Amino acid sequence: MSDLAERVKKIVVEHLDVDPAKVEPKASFIDDLGADSLDIVELVMAFEEEFDVEIPDDAAETIQTVGDAINFITEQKK
Amino acid sequence: MFDLSGKCALVTGATGGIGGAIARALHGQGATVALSGRQAEKLEALAGELGERAHVAPCDLGDLDAVDALPKQAAEAMGGLHIVVSNAGVTRDGLMLMMKPEMWDEVIRVNLTAYFRLAKAALRGMTRQRFGRIIAVASVVGVTGNPGQANYAASKAGMIGMTKSLAAEVASRNVTVNCIAPGFIATAMTGALNDQQKEAILSKIPAGEMGAPEDVAAAAVYLASEEARYVTGQTLHVNGGMAMI
Numbered sequence: 140m141s142d143l144a145e146r147v148k149k150i151v152v153e154h155l156d157v158d159p160a161k162v163e164p165k166a167s168f169i170d171d172l173g174a175d176s177l178d179i180v181e182l183v184m185a186f187e188e189e190f191d192v193e194i195p196d197d198a199a200e201t202i203q204t205v206g207d208a209i210n211f212i213t214e215q216k217k
Numbered sequence: 218m219f220d221l222s223g224k225c226a227l228v229t230g231a232t233g234g235i236g237g238a239i240a241r242a243l244h245g246q247g248a249t250v251a252l253s254g255r256q257a258e259k260l261e262a263l264a265g266e267l268g269e270r271a272h273v274a275p276c277d278l279g280d281l282d283a284v285d286a287l288p289k290q291a292a293e294a295m296g297g298l299h300i301v302v303s304n305a306g307v308t309r310d311g312l313m314l315m316m317k318p319e320m321w322d323e324v325i326r327v328n329l330t331a332y333f334r335l336a337k338a339a340l341r342g343m344t345r346q347r348f349g350r351i352i353a354v355a356s357v358v359g360v361t362g363n364p365g366q367a368n369y370a371a372s373k374a375g376m377i378g379m380t381k382s383l384a385a386e387v388a389s390r391n392v393t394v395n396c397i398a399p400g401f402i403a404t405a406m407t408g409a410l411n412d413q414q415k416e417a418i419l420s421k422i423p424a425g426e427m428g429a430p431e432d433v434a435a436a437a438v439y440l441a442s443e444e445a446r447y448v449t450g451q452t453l454h455v456n457g458g459m460a461m462i
């Protein structure tokens with residue numbers, strides 16, 4: 140995993156208090172990691188701070204998996 | 218009971234009768250307060266009277282960009298933000314047949330939209346710190362309706378509906394959201410009534426008198442306290458029995 144992916148993973152593990160092994164790109168926040176919709180909002184806010192990016196509300200809705208988050212932030216950082 | 222030491226509270230409408238009493242009461246329980254309103258001099262005077270743990274944060278709630286920035290500004294001044302009391306409110310009364318759209322818009326903007334923007338801006342920090350108390354001062358007429366106040370009653374009913382929805386969204390984060398619905402309280406807002414109107418109102422209040430701002434402030438202290446942690450999405454009526462709902 141890239142450095143950015145590792146940082147995303149760390150935030151997810153800390154926020155959702157889940158086993159790091161489960162936090163892989165295809166893992167769905169809600170279905171696989173036990174998040175609720177408010178958790179996703181909070182994760183998005185945490186990503187915004189960690190990576191100094193703006194994630195607009197409609198983009199936030201498309202972030203369903205760990206991979207979605209990594210891809211979105213990677214695009215923003217380009 | 219009801220100790221608020223270490224808590225930081227933003228109170229809007231602190232230049233008014235009820236907001237001033239709420240700010241004093243929260244401060245009296247040990248909270249640090251940020252006083253908001255448009256009249257900066259009045260805010261300074263109240264802060265001066267309270268002494269330590271009191272800050273001023275002037276803001277025109279008609280300017281929604283300024284409302285978005287207010288919680289952060291208050292949090293920076295106080296070193297945190299745990300309690301938000303959305304108390305400022307306006308009336309522009311008139312029969313609906315005669316009500317100009319501007320009278321509707323202004324009341325909805327200051328009473329309801331500013332509450333939405335204020336609560337939203339305060340929530341980030343509250344959900345993150347896993348603690349928050351949002352308290353909105355609505356009104357009995359938001360539940361009962363009142364001729365001549367279609368705009369005001371709609372704004373207050375809107376506050377109650379928003380409060381219930383938000384309470385359900387953030388309860389798991391230890392953030393409670395409640396309304397206080399005052400009946401008739403002796404302040405500048407009710408001072409504008411004539412004697413005939415006052416008499417008509419008093420005849421409908423079992424307690425036989427108007428309430429005092431301190432009666433409303435005591436409800437705010439309770440809802441802000443640790444003791445009220447399991448109370449959320451509620452509307453606490455403080456009205457001398459004029460409506461039992």
Ligand SMILES: NC(=O)c1ccc[n+]([C@@H]2O[C@H](COP(=O)([O-])OP(=O)(O)OC[C@H]3O[C@@H](n4cnc5c(N)ncnc54)[C@H](OP(=O)(O)O)[C@@H]3O)[C@@H](O)[C@H]2O)c1
Pocket residue numbers: 229230231232233234235236253254255256276277278279304305306307327354355356357398399400401402403404405406407
């Ligand atoms: N008195 C009652 O019987 C009664 C009954 C039910 C509900 N309420 C509610 O209780 C709350 C407080 O009312 P009150 O009786 O204390 O009235 P008040 O003495 O007239 O105070 C109203 C407050 O709202 C503030 N405000 C108004 N427009 C504002 C704006 N555009 N931007 C910022 N602040 C603004 C005023 O601040 P500035 O003048 O400094 O701008 C003032 O501090 C209101 O929400 C009211 O609807 C009152």
